[in-house]
Amino acid sequence: MPDATDADGLTVGQISARLGVTVRALHHWDEIGLARPSLRTASGYRLYTAGDLERLHRIVVYRELGLGLDRIRAVLDDSTADVPAALRAQRSQIAERVAHLRQLSAGLDRMIEAHERGLLLTVEQQAAVFGPRWDPDWPAQARRRYGNTTQWLQYAEGSAARGPEEWQAVADAVSELDRALGDAMDAGVTPGSPEADRLVERHRDVFASYFPLTRQMQVCLGRRFEADPEFAAHYDGIRTGLATWFRRIVDASARAHGIDPDTATWE
Incomplete structure (x- = not known):
């Protein structure tokens, strides 16, 4: 991993604040290879580039849609992955959950x-x-x-x-x-x-x-x-x-x- 100065990228704390994810989540994604920072400072601190930030944005979006981390990795890294099909499948699951929640809401009423x-x-x-x-x-x-x-x-x-x-x-x-x-x-x-x-x-x-x-x-x-x-x-x-x-x-x-x-x- 190349070394860089602080001006070359965003720190973990800055990414956390910008994307609304926890530092712990960012460290976990780094450890499992889902979203690794491309740079480090001479002191060993992680720095995320613009390309890293774009990938993180997509991870956050897919995670909010309910995709698991393994499924997100496949969508991002597998060039043969059918992204629309994966999203349609997720949409069907969400629709089922919404219908279930509506039933729960009616029951609560x-x-x-x-x-x-x-x-x-x-x-x-x-x-x-x-x-x-x-x-x-x-x-x-x-x-x-x-x-x-x-x-x-x-x-x-x-x-x-x-x-x-x-x-x-x-x-x-x-x-x-x-x-x-x-x-x-x-x-x-x-x-x-x-x-x-x-x-x-x-x-x-x-x-x-x-x-x-x-x-x-x-x-x-x-x-x-x-x-x-x-x-x-x-x-x-x-x-x-x-x-x-x-x-x-x-x-x-x-x-x-x-x-x-x-x-x-x-x-």
């Missing part, structure tokens, strides 16, 4: 909206899925009441992935469970019986559509269904006394799993 609204259905869709008695303001009320809880986050993340068909499946599962609970109470199913315990497990499975429900949480929920006027009205509207009966079968199942319903907490 839905996730943000789900965290803020809870239910990503129009008022008309909500009425069609949940019935005419559904109040479209309920999700907003739930957000104000439970928005800082882990369960709301779990519910929102599930909601972001659901459209009308998925919510219809959830609503159908809830309705079928409600009918099964009413039929079981009419049939005289007793708390602690195998059939009652199966219904308790089925309730936990159905409720997992909203968020995972532990047995202790289920006990707390059963008590709320009985004590809260709105919940009690829903269950007692299916069968008189169903809210209390449901609480009793949940309590019995909890005892069978070593949980004292009187001390159960939301955890």
Whole structure:
């Protein structure tokens, strides 16, 4: 490598500032033979000529387009390389990445909206899925009441992935469970019986559509269904006394799993 004075070329620091690449990257490209400075000073410092700078410009451009260093070397050094074909291939890869990023962006928008609204259905869709008695303001009320809880986050993340068909499946599962609970109470199913315990497990499975429900949480929920006027009205509207009966079968199942319903907490 010829010796030169400082006036004959640009230093590594000057090239770094001009091209916006790190000194470390320039040293690496020198070490692997991708872009070596043509000159050195008597003191051994690298100096880049105008020709070196032109090559570095091309490396920076190709790197920003996403080409790997080996591919860049081939494009620059192989006289038989089909540069347009290489760039077209890279353009196709970039187009795929752009499409993927757009999908991610749309998913993030839905996730943000789900965290803020809870239910990503129009008022008309909500009425069609949940019935005419559904109040479209309920999700907003739930957000104000439970928005800082882990369960709301779990519910929102599930909601972001659901459209009308998925919510219809959830609503159908809830309705079928409600009918099964009413039929079981009419049939005289007793708390602690195998059939009652199966219904308790089925309730936990159905409720997992909203968020995972532990047995202790289920006990707390059963008590709320009985004590809260709105919940009690829903269950007692299916069968008189169903809210209390449901609480009793949940309590019995909890005892069978070593949980004292009187001390159960939301955890």
